[in-house]
Amino acid sequence: MPVPLLDVNAQNLPLESELQAAFTQVLHHGRFIMGPEMEAFEREVAAMTGAKHALAVSSGTDALLLALMALDIQPGDEVLCPAFTFFATAGAVSRLGAVPVFTDVCPVCFNMDVNDARRKITAKTKALIPVHLFGQCADMDALLALAKQYGLKVIEDAAQSIGAQYKGRQAGTMGDFGTYSFFPSKNLGGFGDGGMLVTNDDALAEFARVLRVHGSKPKYYHHYVGGNFRMDTLQCALLSVKLKRYAQYTAERQRNAADYTARLLKLPGVVQADPAHCKCVATQDAALAAQDARIVLPVSYAHNSHIWNQFTLRVLGSRRDSLRDHLVAKKIGCDIYYPVTLDQQQCFANLPAASRTGCDISHRIAAEVLSIPIYGELTEAQRAEVVAVIAEWLA
Numbered sequence: 001m002p003v004p005l006l007d008v009n010a011q012n013l014p015l016e017s018e019l020q021a022a023f024t025q026v027l028h029h030g031r032f033i034m035g036p037e038m039e040a041f042e043r044e045v046a047a048m049t050g051a052k053h054a055l056a057v058s059s060g061t062d063a064l065l066l067a068l069m070a071l072d073i074q075p076g077d078e079v080l081c082p083a084f085t086f087f088a089t090a091g092a093v094s095r096l097g098a099v100p101v102f103t104d105v106c107p108v109c110f111n112m113d114v115n116d117a118r119r120k121i122t123a124k125t126k127a128l129i130p131v132h133l134f135g136q137c138a139d140m141d142a143l144l145a146l147a148k149q150y151g152l153k154v155i156e157d158a159a160q161s162i163g164a165q166y167k168g169r170q171a172g173t174m175g176d177f178g179t180y181s182f183f184p185s186k187n188l189g190g191f192g193d194g195g196m197l198v199t200n201d202d203a204l205a206e207f208a209r210v211l212r213v214h215g216s217k218p219k220y221y222h223h224y225v226g227g228n229f230r231m232d233t234l235q236c237a238l239l240s241v242k243l244k245r246y247a248q249y250t251a252e253r254q255r256n257a258a259d260y261t262a263r264l265l266k267l268p269g270v271v272q273a274d275p276a277h278c279k280c281v282a283t284q285d286a287a288l289a290a291q292d293a294r295i296v297l298p299v300s301y302a303h304n305s306h307i308w309n310q311f312t313l314r315v316l317g318s319r320r321d322s323l324r325d326h327l328v329a330k331k332i333g334c335d336i337y338y339p340v341t342l343d344q345q346q347c348f349a350n351l352p353a354a355s356r357t358g359c360d361i362s363h364r365i366a367a368e369v370l371s372i373p374i375y376g377e378l379t380e381a382q383r384a385e386v387v388a389v390i391a392e393w394l395a
């Protein structure tokens, strides 16, 4: 039985009549740019996350760019971001002429390593961008304390983590800004591109609002050079239909992750990552060797509520591509998020060498990871099939 990595239709088609009604409403009032459904969707996201301000924007990438612009990041400024993340985190920094300085990541949760971040702070460092990767929050207490100590701004890249929690606090609401993405593969997946910028700071929210419309207020009077960072009214109207069901979507992913974990742990050579090994890869290596581990399952820290945008295995012993080939041959969807760390991307080869050092754990993880289907509508039979095909490979 083939199992796709993601099936957007399984979530969207049951909503067809409600989505069509939302479209009809926007069609008839005709306010396609910044119409009433945009403001409604912003209020709904603010209510769900507890953020004081929410601005609908054109994408998660533009949310990051807008946040950096509103924080006045200038050419030559340094911004810390993890080496192991999607490109947009660092791309937004680079587009402003600022320098992304790459930090290594935790070998348990794959998020920014605060000790490495501390080592890489210089007189030019202005901000840091922790990414809440795969649906799990980074070590925010430590990162916020570090930022406070050095006077750095914090932008949380929560593109993969809207609704995730850290010690009861919502992803995206702990720093100066938080950014979400509604790209179709994200947990709140839209019908095209879209994103959201959130903040609890009134002045920053106001500045970002102005920058979202070319830096003009009122219209045609430009105090700043902004951009067109708006999200379509129609996209907002459609996403409101899905936001109502978001708690259920998250619960389904969490059920799938728990089910995979229970089933996979019964297989020889499969272990779950141990939160105690956070930040100490040598201890982790010794423990994995002692257990004859071949596959390491992801884990949620007890203080986090993980929303499982990805369920990402680590395949040890240079065997990742072998497992991937086996899954592909058996028609099980899978993908590598991410095969090349950002410090090794060609477009950053001209950055100062000091911004691209010491990301050894990221390099290893990039060679070991493999994400398997985790979307909410997976059936029990599909989950069993994925596990059976992995068992076949282990045998």
Ligand SMILES: *Cc1c(COP(=O)(O)O)cnc(C)c1O
Binding pocket: 059, 060, 061, 062, 085, 086, 088, 089, 131, 157, 159, 160, 180, 181, 182, 183, 193, 194, 195
């Ligand atoms: C998807 C993603 C983005 C970019 O979001 P888009 O809406 O696709 O522009 C940024 N950062 C991370 C970590 C992402 O996963």
